[in-house]
Amino acid sequence: MVIVKRVKRRCRAPIASLDCMEEFSGTGGQLDFGRSISLGSNAALPLRHGSTPTPGLRYKNLGKSGLRVSNVGLGTWPVFSPGVSEEQYEAILKLAVESGINLFDISEAHSETELGKILAKWGWKRSSFIVTTKIYWSLKSEERGLSRKHIIESVKASLQRLQLNYIDIVIIYKADPMCPMEEVVRAMNYVIQQGWAMYWGTARWSQVEIMEAYTNCRQFNCVTPIVEQAEYHMFCREKAELYLPEMYNKIGVGLMAWGPLSMALSDTQNGDKILFPKGSFKTKSHSYSWTEEDGFALNKERVPEEGRRHCDKLRDLASLAEKLGCSPTQLSIAWSLKHESVQCLLLGATTPEQLHSSLQALQLLPRLSTSVMLELERILDNRPIRPPPISTLELR
Structure with a gap:
């Protein structure tokens, strides 16, 4: 008679818990949670010159895609502003890479040209960084709208300025009410099929517009958007906390947030x-x-x-x-990153010291305990509440 012993197997931890472990990787036990820590304001904190990621920096899947991005990205609009010298913005980009940031967000043609020169000059491995650029829909531009013609021409022009074979994420800035959504999603699908882009996303779209785009993508067998860029900070919370988490759960659209540094605390x-x-x-x-x-x-x-x-x-x-x-700005950055719906937070800088100070906010995350977050909610007193649904019978 053969006796079979049952062996109890422990279930593996879910991926989400592994991501949480990544948040504290690299700290090396250097943080003292029992005392106040000085972040950024202390002149004794040196700039990082190694290749070790910043403590608290972690990598997440953007939306429900397989693309892994750092939870902090570099917004290059202030980096390449007129008041920043070439030496300064090169130092900022170098510090970002050495700190573990792998995502660069471009917003203007000028930024694309400057970033393209740096990428060609330094010869970084293409698989090691992620570039997101935008297609603008502006009434001030002669080439306006989101027609198939405008989308394709804009993407090809961006590739020339960036001196790249492909763009990781092409983001459509604002929806075009004058252009059929079917034309937009088919054009983006064509751009991806041609290998000019890997993914596409949206910026400043409403949840209704995002859902309409997703529905059209499913109907016409097109690639769906993976991310929405939205403003999110202590005084702008409704969209990012009420509606975008629902978009993520239902259709896999992630959140790339911006805004903490624009609060001007x-x-x-x-x-x-x-x-x-x-x-x-x-x-x-x-x-x-x-x-x-x-x-x-x-x-x-x-x-x-x-x-x-x-x-x-x-x-x-x-x-x-x-x-x-x-500093209040560092507290704002840490507060934004504390919310799980934020998969990537865009930070800008005009000096390496400013970027260094912002990155030190990542070390504040373990100190934002439940009691601290409750105190912040008491101070802000602006937690968004979803309005109650209105029955169609009541409207009659």
């Missing part, structure tokens, strides 16, 4: 003026002046009630950031 010393993020006020009746940090300064006497409440939130955030040993 600033500590005021004299108390006379304070910087506010763009779009903080619903009224335009108050005079203001834009600043380099993309905010505007207002005298206290002229700040409306909504602005005063916003001012109090900024002070509370700055106070909490001081307790955590970081």
Whole structure:
């Protein structure tokens, strides 16, 4: 008689838990969670010159595709701005690569040309980096709309400027209400079939437009979009927290977020003026002046009630950031990355020191405990809530 012993097998951890482990890989136990840590503001923190990824930097699948991207990407619009010298932007790109960033987001033809020169100059292995570029739909442009002609010509022009054989992700910036969605998805499918691009995505599309594109792709057997680029920070949450996670679960569209550095969080010393993020006020009746940090300064006497409440939130955030040993901007970056729906967060910089300071925010992630996140929610008091569904019978 043969006796068969049952051997208990432990189930393997799901992929999601492995990703969570990657978040803390490379820290080497150097972080002391019992004390405040200084992030970026300490001059003793040297710039990284090795090839070891930044502690806290991890790699995720973009959407439900197999493309692995760093959870922090480099937005090159400020990198190649007119005030940044060639030596500076080369140093920024080099620091990004050495820190483990593998995604570069391009937004203008000028940026494409400059990045193409650097890629050709340094001869990086093509499989080691990811380039995303945009197709613009602008009323100011002579070549407007998202016609098949405009899409194909734009992609071919981008390839020439970038000096590349293919673009990893072509992103369509805004939907075109004057062009049939079938034409858009068929054109993007053709671009991918020709080998000019590997994937495509959208930017500033509504959830209805994204779903329409996906439905057309399924109907006509075309490649579906894998990502939506959307603004997401402490004061812009509704789309990224309510609707895009649903898009990911249903049709596999991921979230590439931008916005933490545009919040213009600033500590005021004299108390006379304070910087506010763009779009903080619903009224335009108050005079203001834009600043380099993309905010505007207002005298206290002229700040409306909504602005005063916003001012109090900024002070509370700055106070909490001081307790955590970081800057308000670093707290904003870490807060955005703490949300699982964000698969890649785009950061810009005009100096290597600014990029270094932003990357140090990754080390803050383990310190954003449940109690800290609850305190942030109490300060912000703007958690988005999905409106209740309206029955069609009630509308009759």
